[in-house]
Amino acid sequence: MKYVILGNGPAGVSALAAIRKVDPTGEITVVSPETWRYYSKILLTRWIAGKVRFPSLFLVDEGFYERNDVKTVFGAAATRIDPGRRVVELSNRQRLGYDRLLLAMGSSPQVPDVCGIRLPGVHYLRTFDDAERIAQAASSAQRAVVIGGxxxxxxxxxxxxxxxxxxxxxxSSERLLSQITAPEDAAPVLRIFEGTSRLHILPNCDVTEVEGRGRVERAHLSAGQRIECDIVVVGKGVTPNLLCTRGTGIRTGRGVIVDDRMQTSVPGIYAAGDLAEGFDIARGRAAVNALWSSAVWQGRVAGCNMAGRDVTYPGDVGLNSVTFFGGCVATLGKTRPEDGDEVHTLAGRGSDSGDYARLVFRDDHLVGAVLIGRAVQTAGVLRSLIARRSSVARIKGELLRGRMSYAGIVRDVVGLCTPVVAC
Ligand SMILES: Cc1cc2nc3c(=O)[nH]c(=O)nc-3n(C[C@H](O)[C@H](O)[C@H](O)COP(=O)(O)OP(=O)(O)OC[C@H]3O[C@@H](n4cnc5c(N)ncnc54)[C@H](O)[C@@H]3O)c2cc1C
Structure with missing residues (x-):
């Protein structure tokens, strides 16, 4: 059996590990336009800050691919898929035949429609190469504008x-993290970032132009202000890399549409990670959940099925967290309530404790939460409660009294945590 995996991120690497476990002799090829072995994107900004050393970014050792008898084609991207002939064409003109193909190409940063956005000095952050360019530019810079909250x-x-x-x-929005929080979370979220020296947060504002002679020198804002800067970093969301699915018959929406075995509408072709629409438990429908843990899990399910096992993906609960100089906010599941949802906000004792939790229920089911400060410690337990999709009526009173400690409700959760996929 010939397997081709497009992408060397968490979805692709989890798939290859699962395939190799089930099929010790199949031919596996991994393709990636990047030249690095599998690394952590989550640590990139800590590496930029100088808090993580270069080797610690890597999640596998140099011998990983050889040991698993996996061929690598690094430095080349898939440009076209021909499902009729079962062939993938690459940017280096190589053609790879496959019996099973995995799409795990992730997503790419969106480029805002702003005058001057292509000037040298404007950066995006998606890959290690991006991080390296930012770190290099930062070494001689003093002032930066970051677009996006x-x-x-x-x-x-x-x-x-x-x-x-x-x-x-x-x-642009009136608050930070607007995609994963609701308006009532704005003040407690802002408190995490306020008071950080050398940081200025400008809500309700857009960069209208980036200007400079040959490279970035300043950014003009919709409020009329102008900021002199040496670097601009754009973080305006990502778009799934769907280019090479065009003309293949693979059904797409916002991402690639998959069944619960992570198979696309074209037999033999699977998809996982940031470009796939996996089932989102809290929303009760398929969605692109751009999360590391979802990519790992979906990749594993796809790999098992590609190699002949029958494993289903039951869905995941989105968990985003940001730590910022010791402060932390975590959001779970559905954080923006809809009609019929019940919302409860719990603030910590003392107005300046910084602890905050907003829980979203629907018909006695917990479906979402925004957690700040010490409440973040309960994220794992609450995620399990959302994932189990059963009534929390028995412990709702405890939750609303802020008794969300692991010890307090663990007996209701033990054995019901999100299942682990085993091939
Ligand atoms: C700075 C940063 C911080 C993040 N922090 C967190 C966090 O704290 N928690 C969290 O859950 N998530 C975080 N994420 C998101 C997380 O990294 C992604 O959800 C995850 O990496 C998705 O995995 P993936 O395998 O689908 O895609 P990716 O990790 O993007 O991997 C895609 C792979 O496909 C390759 N590729 C691209 N195009 C092609 C092509 N045409 N042909 C072949 N290969 C191709 C790429 O080179 C790469 O190897 C962060 C992301 C970034 C950028």
Whole structure:
């Protein structure tokens, strides 16, 4: 059996490990335009800040691919898939035949429609090469503008602050993390970032132009302000890499549509990770959940099925977390309530404790949470409660009294945590 895996991120590598476990002799080839072995994107901004050493970024050792008898084609991207002939064409003109193909190409940063956005000095953060360019630019820079108030932008801001830069975070929305929080979370979320020296957060504001002679020198804002800067980092969300699915008959929506075995509408072709629409338990429908843990899990399920096992993906609960100089916010499941949802907000004792939890219920089921401060410690337990999809009526009173400690409710959760896939 010939397996081709497009992508060397968590989805691709988890798939290859699962395939090799089930099929010790099949021919596996992994393709990636990047030249690095499997590394952690989650640590990139800590590496930019100088808090993580280069070797610690890697999640596998140099011998990993050889030991697993996996061929690598690094430095080349898939450009076209011919499902009729079962062939993938690569940017280096190589053609790879397959019996089973996995799409695990992740996503790419969105480029905002802003004048001057292609000037040298404007950066995106998706890969290690991006991080290296940012770190290099930061070494001789003093002032940075970060466009966007989402998870990656805030992590990038922390990385740049860690390098000693003064940072302006320009946010279109009226609040930070607007995609994963509700308006009532704005003040407690902002408190995590407020007071950080050299950090300026500018909500309700857009960068209208990036300007400079040959490279970035300043950013113009919709509020009329102008910020002199040496670097701009853009974090305005990502788009799944679907280019090579065009003309293949693979059904797509926002991402690649898959069944519960992670198979696409074309037999023999599977998809996993940031480009796939896996089942989202809290939302009760398929969605692109751009999360590391979902990519690992979906990759494992896809790999098992590609190798002939019958394993289903029951769905996942989105868990985003941002730590910022010791402060932490975590969001789980559905955080923006819809009609019929019940919302309860719990603030910690003392107005300046910083502890905060907002829980979203639907018909006695917990479906979402925003957690700040010490409440973040309960994220794992609450995620399990959401994932189990059964009534929390018996412990709802405890949850609403803020008794969400692991010890307090563990007896109701033990044995019911999200299942682990085993091939
Ligand atoms: C800075 C940063 C911080 C993050 N922090 C967190 C966090 O704290 N928690 C969290 O859950 N998630 C976080 N994420 C998101 C997380 O990294 C992604 O959800 C995860 O990496 C998705 O895995 P994937 O395998 O689907 O895609 P990716 O990890 O993006 O891997 C895609 C692979 O496909 C390759 N590829 C691209 N195009 C092609 C092509 N045409 N042909 C072949 N190969 C191709 C790429 O080179 C790469 O090897 C972060 C992301 C970034 C960028």
């Amino acid at each position: 989402g998870l990656v932008s805030l992590k990038a801001a922390e990385g740049l602050l860690g390098r000693g830069l003064e940072v302006w975070v320009v946010v």
